[in-house]
Amino acid sequence: xxxxxxxxxxxxxxxxxxxxxxxxxxVDHIIPTDAADGPEAVAExxxxxxxxxxxxxxxxxxxxxxxxxxxxxxxxxxYRSPNLPGWDxxxxxxxxxxxxxxxxxxxxxxxxxxxxxxxxxxxxxxxxFVAITLxxxxxxxxxxxxxxxxxWQGLAGEIGHHIVSSGGPVCSCGNRGCLEALIRASSIVxxxxxxxxxxxxxxxxxxxxxxxxxxxxxxAGGDAAAVRALEETGRILGTGLANIVHILNPExxxxxxxxxxxxxxxxxxxxxxxxxxxxxxxxxxxxxxPAQLGNMASFLGVSMLAVEALxxxxxx
Amino acid sequence: xxxxxxxxxxxxxxxxxxxxxxxxxxVDHIIPTDAADGPEAVAExxxxxxxxxxxxxxxxxxxxxxxxxxxxxxxxxxYRSPNLPGWDxxxxxxxxxxxxxxxxxxxxxxxxxxxxxxxxxxxxxxxxFVAITLxxxxxxxxxxxxxxxxxWQGLAGEIGHHIVSSGGPVCSCGNRGCLEALIRASSIVxxxxxxxxxxxxxxxxxxxxxxxxxxxxxxAGGDAAAVRALEETGRILGTGLANIVHILNPExxxxxxxxxxxxxxxxxxxxxxxxxxxxxxxxxxxxxxPAQLGNMASFLGVSMLAVEALxxxxxx
Numbered sequence: 001x002x003x004x005x006x007x008x009x010x011x012x013x014x015x016x017x018x019x020x021x022x023x024x025x026x027v028d029h030i031i032p033t034d035a036a037d038g039p040e041a042v043a044e045x046x047x048x049x050x051x052x053x054x055x056x057x058x059x060x061x062x063x064x065x066x067x068x069x070x071x072x073x074x075x076x077x078x079y080r081s082p083n084l085p086g087w088d089x090x091x092x093x094x095x096x097x098x099x100x101x102x103x104x105x106x107x108x109x110x111x112x113x114x115x116x117x118x119x120x121x122x123x124x125x126x127x128x129f130v131a132i133t134l135x136x137x138x139x140x141x142x143x144x145x146x147x148x149x150x151x152w153q154g155l156a157g158e159i160g161h162h163i164v165s166s167g168g169p170v171c172s173c174g175n176r177g178c179l180e181a182l183i184r185a186s187s188i189v190x191x192x193x194x195x196x197x198x199x200x201x202x203x204x205x206x207x208x209x210x211x212x213x214x215x216x217x218x219x220a221g222g223d224a225a226a227v228r229a230l231e232e233t234g235r236i237l238g239t240g241l242a243n244i245v246h247i248l249n250p251e252x253x254x255x256x257x258x259x260x261x262x263x264x265x266x267x268x269x270x271x272x273x274x275x276x277x278x279x280x281x282x283x284x285x286x287x288x289x290p291a292q293l294g295n296m297a298s299f300l301g302v303s304m305l306a307v308e309a310l311x312x313x314x315x316x
Numbered sequence: 317x318x319x320x321x322x323x324x325x326x327x328x329x330x331x332x333x334x335x336x337x338x339x340x341x342x343v344d345h346i347i348p349t350d351a352a353d354g355p356e357a358v359a360e361x362x363x364x365x366x367x368x369x370x371x372x373x374x375x376x377x378x379x380x381x382x383x384x385x386x387x388x389x390x391x392x393x394x395y396r397s398p399n400l401p402g403w404d405x406x407x408x409x410x411x412x413x414x415x416x417x418x419x420x421x422x423x424x425x426x427x428x429x430x431x432x433x434x435x436x437x438x439x440x441x442x443x444x445f446v447a448i449t450l451x452x453x454x455x456x457x458x459x460x461x462x463x464x465x466x467x468w469q470g471l472a473g474e475i476g477h478h479i480v481s482s483g484g485p486v487c488s489c490g491n492r493g494c495l496e497a498l499i500r501a502s503s504i505v506x507x508x509x510x511x512x513x514x515x516x517x518x519x520x521x522x523x524x525x526x527x528x529x530x531x532x533x534x535x536a537g538g539d540a541a542a543v544r545a546l547e548e549t550g551r552i553l554g555t556g557l558a559n560i561v562h563i564l565n566p567e568x569x570x571x572x573x574x575x576x577x578x579x580x581x582x583x584x585x586x587x588x589x590x591x592x593x594x595x596x597x598x599x600x601x602x603x604x605x606p607a608q609l610g611n612m613a614s615f616l617g618v619s620m621l622a623v624e625a626l627x628x629x630x631x632x
Binding site: 126127128140142144145147149150151153155156157158161162163164165166167168173175236239243244246248249250251277279282283285286 | 386442443444456458460461463465466467468469470471472473474475477478479480481482483484489491552555558559560562563564565566567592593595598599601602
């Protein structure tokens with residue numbers, strides 16, 4: 001069975017490992033990114049680690065590299081990266097190919113995560129799949145007819161920045177009423193703080209550095225204000241989900257990211273709110289489920305994209 | 317060059333004709349639908365017309381049939397049709413195949429129209445394309461990577477029923493704040509009537525049976541209230557367009573339907589409003605253009621889908 005060298009480059013750490021064609025991780029490892037050294041230095045460190053495990057785990061047939069940012073998957077070109085300063089306008093694919101002497105597939109982290117969930121996680125066995133990540137921001141990606149939907153410029157899937165409430169609260173992108181503006185972590189915390197202040201008997205009352213995790217724990221423990229805040233978040237998420245279903249008609253939507261730890265406290269109101277807004281029961285057959293791969297999604301996904309790419313290359 | 321028998325079934329009339337592989341209409345004709353007679357009777361009438369033109373125009377290699385409703389394009393099954401009473405749950409493809417002795421492709425009218433615009437109209441030469449129809453309702457369809465995007469159940473593209481203004485005006489679907497609720501013909505007329513009443517010097521003031529066409533004519537003639545109503549419509553359409561661009565990243569969006577006759581009076585404010593809401597100039601490279609095929613779009617589109625299907629069938 002063929003092996004892939006998977007390389008998931010974050011702003012702080014690089015997750016790397018050897019993965020087989022079925023997505024089994026044979027060995028993995030974390031190294032600091034030290035992005036300021038540039039992509040060549042990171043590629044060199046990855047090559048060194050690969051060299052050290054090769055005697056035991058054998059040769060990789062290809063490599064997959066992902067990071068955040070605007071990437072042309074066809075050419076492996078990184079236009080812009082929000083969390084890798086100095087890496088803008090670099091031939092990321094070429095740099096890793098030269099260093100590793102392997103065919104390299106490059107994709108952004110969100111598309112990689114979606115593909116991971118599609119092949120190995122919540123989207124297995126479906127043809128039309130959407131993944132949404134809830135956290136500091138709200139991201140997303142689309143699989144259509146078994147293929148990653150990238151769009152004309154490779155920029156599709158910005159589900160967090162579709163407007164569900166014209167004239168609503170200001171978003172990080174400068175617009176008003178984006179889905180992200182309404183359900184990002186900071187908005188949930190604010191909703192919980194307001195609900196707690198109103199209720200007068202919430203465990204969250206007066207807490208300053210409140211996090212979504214604390215809101216979730218309080219809600220799980222039955223705190224009414226926390227439950228209300230998550231329900232409200234779920235209700236708005238449900239509007240976004242209904243929009244996605246009307247436009248894309250997916251079979252499965254997976255919800256991941258830090259906020260998804262709240263589980264059914266958010267997902268149940270989201271499902272209810274979505275179904276209320278769908279035209280016809282038949283569309284309501286869509287399954288809204290938790291993502292399954294957690295923070296391994298991008299790493300596994302880009303490795304599986306490298307497997308796909310192997311099939312597209314002529315045998316030498 | 318191969319020929320296709322195109323059959324576009326509306327609630328009142330059936331448009332039918334012989335079209336060549338390049339979309340040239342060799343001959344066409346209109347017959348009344350008389351839907352109450354059932355699909356078999358319509359297929360028989362179509363077959364009779366086909367028989368009458370065959371000596372002159374030659375044999376068709378296949379046929380394409382479209383109508384409004386929920387259709388499974390794979391099997392040619394019509395689940396539900398809003399404007400063909402009694403046709404629900406019929407094997408539309410099989411009925412026409414038996415009657416015509418031709419391979420038959422069946423698709424709904426909206427997807428057919430999108431495919432027509434994609435192959436022969438405003439979407440030619442692109443890979444990622446969206447068409448939106450503005451009229452009594454607001455419809456849409458998607459082409460992704462050169463293929464019609466149908467979705468899991470073939471129900472994708474309900475762009476008119478995505479919510480852009482939570483809690484906004486009630487839509488025909490029962491929800492609030494759908495794009496359709498805000499920019500359908502009746503909403504435009506209402507906006508124009510309100511603007512006219514406010515202005516006090518509009519040619520539209522006091523008109524009772526106002527139509528979008530009259531609003532457009534008044535706006536083209538410089539009537540300020542009419543211009544304002546169309547600008548407001550364009551502005552909201554722009555929010556919907558920005559959402560489509562963020563989710564789907566198309567190269568071209570074509571706007572058709574009765575309302576599109578207002579042209580740049582709606583499209584210019586729509587483009588401006590869209591660009592204000594897009595993250596990054598690069599997404600703003602999308603072209604928002606008028607549709608080109610008018611009421612021939614479905615007829616031509618389903619004919620071109622039949623051409624596609626020819627390529628997928630083994631030669632006999």
